[in-house]
Amino acid sequence: xxxVSQNPRHKITKxxxxxxxxxxxxxxxxxxxxxxxxxxxxxxxxxxxxxxxxLEKSRLLSDRFSAERPKGSxxxxxxxxxxxxxxxxxLCASSSAQGLGEKLFFGSGTQLSVL
Amino acid sequence: xENVGLHLPTLSVQEGDNSIINCAYSNSASDYFIWYxxxxxxxxxxxxxxxxxxxxxxxQRVTVLLNKTVKHLSLQIAAxxxxxxxxxxxxxxxxPARQLTFGSGTQLTVLx
Numbered sequence: 001x002x003x004v005s006q007n008p009r010h011k012i013t014k015x016x017x018x019x020x021x022x023x024x025x026x027x028x029x030x031x032x033x034x035x036x037x038x039x040x041x042x043x044x045x046x047x048x049x050x051x052x053x054x055l056e057k058s059r060l061l062s063d064r065f066s067a068e069r070p071k072g073s074x075x076x077x078x079x080x081x082x083x084x085x086x087x088x089x090x091l092c093a094s095s096s097a098q099g100l101g102e103k104l105f106f107g108s109g110t111q112l113s114v115l
Numbered sequence: 116x117e118n119v120g121l122h123l124p125t126l127s128v129q130e131g132d133n134s135i136i137n138c139a140y141s142n143s144a145s146d147y148f149i150w151y152x153x154x155x156x157x158x159x160x161x162x163x164x165x166x167x168x169x170x171x172x173x174x175q176r177v178t179v180l181l182n183k184t185v186k187h188l189s190l191q192i193a194a195x196x197x198x199x200x201x202x203x204x205x206x207x208x209x210x211p212a213r214q215l216t217f218g219s220g221t222q223l224t225v226l227x
Contacts, residue, residue, distance in 0.1 A: 004158075031213075033214060040219070040220075041219055041220070042204050042206070042217030042218055042219050042220050043159065043204075043217050044217070045214045045215070045216070048213065048214055055213070056212065056213065056214060091158055091159070093158075102147070102208070102213070103149060103161055103164055104149075104161075104215060105161065106151075106158035106159045106160070107158050108156070108157050108158045109157075109158050
């Protein structure tokens with residue numbers, strides 16, 4: 001499969017626990033994005049990487065959230081001390097474009113439920 | 116069938132009819148627009164895109180129209196099929212950012 005892969009597909013956790021999600025982008029894509037989507041809404045941008053450098057972060061990304069892409073390939077998104085408001089679908093996308101404005105290829109997401 | 120802006124989040128059409136999904140985007144500086152289809156439990160799937168220096172682009176059964184004067188984007192689906200049932204999102208790129216800003220979507224239901 002050459003698409004964007006996300007693991008796990010579903011995560012149920014208790015409030016206050018830490019969770020980590022993984023994203024494997026399409027190989028050779030240098031840009032990797034994280035979005036969050038709640039029911040009935042469009043995806044909201046969280047952060048993006050160009051290779052291993054994190055270049056943009058949304059104000060939605062509180063200090064409980066951290067993302068890494070250590071070798072410019074896969075990425076992880078960690079949420080510490082989860083809250084019920086963190087329940088959402090977390091989507092990863094990748095692209096290979098060089099300029100502004102580009103087509104993103106999305107994975108199937110990780111559905112997080114915080115109890 | 117036709118949906119106007121984001122005030123009517125659902126659109127029902129008969130199988131075989133043409134569908135028109137509309138989107139009022141937010142920023143006159145946006146230079147790139149894209150339509151995604153999202154089925155339940157899946158990530159958004161690319162349909163078609165258009166740059167701001169164009170006003171029309173056609174794909175297989177789909178056409179995107181861009182009217183920059185009124186900041187309006189539409190997606191036309193010809194001969195709508197049951198497999199087209201999904202939520203459709205428009206998204207824009209607002210320079211100098213390098214990420215897409217999504218609208219809230221339209222649920223398209225194709226009736227047999």
